Amino acid sequence: MKRVFPILGLLTAVLLSYALYEALVAAPTEQTMGNVQRIFYYHVPSAWTAFLLFFINFVCSIQYLVRPNPVADKLTNWTVIAIAIAACIAAFVIRPLPEGMEPSSVATTGLAIAGLYFLIKKCFSQTRTDALAVVTAEVGVVFCTVVLVTGPLWARPVWGIWWTWDVRLTSTLVLWLIYISYLMLRRFSTSGQTPVLAAALAVFGALDVPLVYFSIWIFRTQHPQPVIGGGGSIDPRMLHVLLINWLAFLFFAGLVCWSRYRLEILQREVEETQALEAMLEPRSRR
Amino acid sequence: MSKSSAVPSGVTAATLAKDLRLEWRSKDALNSMLFFSLLVVVVFSFSFDPNAEESRQIAGGLVWVAFLFAAVVALNQTWARELRNHVLDAYRVSPAPANSLFMAKALGNFVFVVVLEVLMTPLFIMFYKLRALGPAWQLIPVAALGTWALVVNGTFFAAISLRTRSREIMLPLLLFPVSIPALLAMVNATTAILTGELSAKFWIVLLTTYDVVFTIACLLLFELVLNAE
Numbered sequence: 001m002k003r004v005f006p007i008l009g010l011l012t013a014v015l016l017s018y019a020l021y022e023a024l025v026a027a028p029t030e031q032t033m034g035n036v037q038r039i040f041y042y043h044v045p046s047a048w049t050a051f052l053l054f055f056i057n058f059v060c061s062i063q064y065l066v067r068p069n070p071v072a073d074k075l076t077n078w079t080v081i082a083i084a085i086a087a088c089i090a091a092f093v094i095r096p097l098p099e100g101m102e103p104s105s106v107a108t109t110g111l112a113i114a115g116l117y118f119l120i121k122k123c124f125s126q127t128r129t130d131a132l133a134v135v136t137a138e139v140g141v142v143f144c145t146v147v148l149v150t151g152p153l154w155a156r157p158v159w160g161i162w163w164t165w166d167v168r169l170t171s172t173l174v175l176w177l178i179y180i181s182y183l184m185l186r187r188f189s190t191s192g193q194t195p196v197l198a199a200a201l202a203v204f205g206a207l208d209v210p211l212v213y214f215s216i217w218i219f220r221t222q223h224p225q226p227v228i229g230g231g232g233s234i235d236p237r238m239l240h241v242l243l244i245n246w247l248a249f250l251f252f253a254g255l256v257c258w259s260r261y262r263l264e265i266l267q268r269e270v271e272e273t274q275a276l277e278a279m280l281e282p283r284s285r286r
Numbered sequence: 287m288s289k290s291s292a293v294p295s296g297v298t299a300a301t302l303a304k305d306l307r308l309e310w311r312s313k314d315a316l317n318s319m320l321f322f323s324l325l326v327v328v329v330f331s332f333s334f335d336p337n338a339e340e341s342r343q344i345a346g347g348l349v350w351v352a353f354l355f356a357a358v359v360a361l362n363q364t365w366a367r368e369l370r371n372h373v374l375d376a377y378r379v380s381p382a383p384a385n386s387l388f389m390a391k392a393l394g395n396f397v398f399v400v401v402l403e404v405l406m407t408p409l410f411i412m413f414y415k416l417r418a419l420g421p422a423w424q425l426i427p428v429a430a431l432g433t434w435a436l437v438v439n440g441t442f443f444a445a446i447s448l449r450t451r452s453r454e455i456m457l458p459l460l461l462f463p464v465s466i467p468a469l470l471a472m473v474n475a476t477t478a479i480l481t482g483e484l485s486a487k488f489w490i491v492l493l494t495t496y497d498v499v500f501t502i503a504c505l506l507l508f509e510l511v512l513n514a515e
Contacts, residue, residue, distance in 0.1 A: 065507070065510065185447075193514035196510050200507045200511055205463070211467040211492070211495065
């Protein structure tokens with residue numbers, strides 16, 4: 001495993017520089033926005049990566065809570081399988097699907113959720129899921145911050161305003177706030193069972209996200225705002241650059257998560273050893 | 287399953303009665319909540335000095351922000367009160383279901399905040415010259431659902447923040463981000479009713495959904511949080 005890490009690091013560096021070249025030089029210049037649009041190749045991949053990391057955090061938190069209890073564990077397994085099956089059936093039965101959704105993408109998403117759930121379950125023990133949850137929350141907050149910084153930078157020249165209380169902007173901001181409070185809880189907790197408290201908060205945060213999105217969606221449709229995006233199709237060359245950038249960002253996020261995860265595991269081992277030594281010391285003196 | 291049943295039991299009634307009696311005799315939480323929201327009313331009316339039309343637009347936000355901040359006072363002392371003489375440890379080892387305790391605490395906080403709202407509403411109406419142009423009776427379900435949304439999560443997060451350093455500051459930091467959709471719904475429903483321009487129905491539905499989702503989540507997870515020492 002130790003040899004894989006530098007190889008992955010090198011690969012990430014190469015990918016990131018290639019993606020940078022593609023985004024700044026190779027990608028066609030956008031007609032109306034000009035070069036400002038190129039920030040899109042950093043903004044969107046960061047957003048996707050942050051959401052993926054937050055989702056992994058949610059899965060880890062659920063698993064941390066349910067796995068000690070066999071009944072709850074089994075129930076959650078079946079719920080996940082049911083979600084995947086329901087998504088597959090709904091994708092090809094419900095007509096018409098909401099705008100912008102393809103049947104195949106809905107089915108794939110359902111299967112991907114179940115796949116991710118069972119992959120994490122297979123690869124990480126119950127205590128390790130907590131370490132993974134910390135790591136993904138931290139790295140996710142970093143990527144989410146990138147999204148929230150690059151967004152206004154782009155919006156100022158294009159919309160003429162730094163910020164608008166649009167659905168996506170507000171939901172991302174609330175998500176960011178929730179995960180900041182998650183990290184603060186972990187930092188300030190004095191309990192020996194911080195993971196349980198943090199996992200409970202993460203579940204609350206995840207339940208909150210759809211409600212936030214839905215409430216602001218209605219709030220904003222009642223009060224129209226500058227139209228955003230326009231929903232038009234994207235140039236295939238731009239999509240290509242975007243996907244390469246996302247791949248590079250995913251590698252980068254994976255690399256950072258991995259090293260942070262190793263650090264977290266080492267830290268825990270050190271703490272455990274110290275606690276053990278403290279327990280044994282009085283006896284050895286006797 | 288009996289240990290995690292959500293049915294109100296003797297434990298709920300006993301704990302609730304105890305909390306209400308304690309509050310009735312000391313009036314700690316209620317007095318500080320009342321004085322705090324009174325200050326908010328006065329300070330805001332100085333800084334805005336609105337006429338009747340403007341105040342209809344801003345009153346929804348103002349009222350709920352005042353109640354939210356005031357509710358934190360009551361929520362903070364919910365569990366802190368039980369730390370003295372290790373009462374919480376006694377709860378933990380007793381066979382009493384954890385959820386009965388949670389429901390008692392949440393209902394207690396609900397009563398405190400409702401009393402606060404009943405006492406403060408006339409003042410708000412006086413100072414801000416409020417008169418609802420929409421169906422005023424709808425304010426009652428909005429207030430009830432909104433208050434429950436605040437206290438059910440607040441009681442849960444107060445139990446979490448009990449295990450942190452500087453717990454009094456931690457509670458709002460945990461509670462406010464998760465409460466954003468509820469707060470948005472309360473404020474918009476109130477504004478819709480006061481101005482009478484839009485229907486508040488959607489926001490009431492959203493508040494109900496929020497209440498149901500988070501009440502279930504609290505009841506499912508509370509036992510774990512209570513036992514996390």
